[in-house]
Amino acid sequence: MTLGSGGSSVVVPRNFRLLEELERGEKGIGDGTVSYGMDDGDDIYMRSWTGTIIGPHNTVHEGRIYQLKLFCDKDYPDKPPSVRFHSRVNMTCVNHETGVVESKKFGLLANWQREYSMEDILTQLKKEMTAPHNRKLVQPPEGTYF
DSSP, rough: OOOOTTTEEEOOOOHHHHHHHHHHHHHHHHTTEEEEEOOTTTOOTTOOEEEEEEEOOSSSTTTTTEEEEEEEEETTTSSSOEEEEEEEOOOOOOOOOBBOOOGSSSSHHHHHTTTTOOHHHHHHHHHTTTTTTTTOOOOOOOOOOO
């Protein structure tokens, strides 16, 4: 996030940006089907996060609760976090062995911009679940993990 008027801009430092994201994640997002928060409140670098997506209606994901791990390295938000499903899921952008969301198969990560956030990632993954190539894929048993 950059602030400024005219030709000048100020780059918001990483930790300020992450504190802002933490506040948004704790308040809940939109209809409540996507949420996220820090794994360890004592981690001063704010690296490890857990996200939750409740599967969208009228898909094979409906009613399922998916847990994800997001890791924000020192380069975040200039570079995207690593994203991995903890809950087993069958989607075209997710590695079936590890649960890693593969950047080259998930446009938001492939075309990452500093303005994007963890909220954007989770919301876009939920939207991806409704895409024709994902909405009817046979899913692993509920409650299984990578």
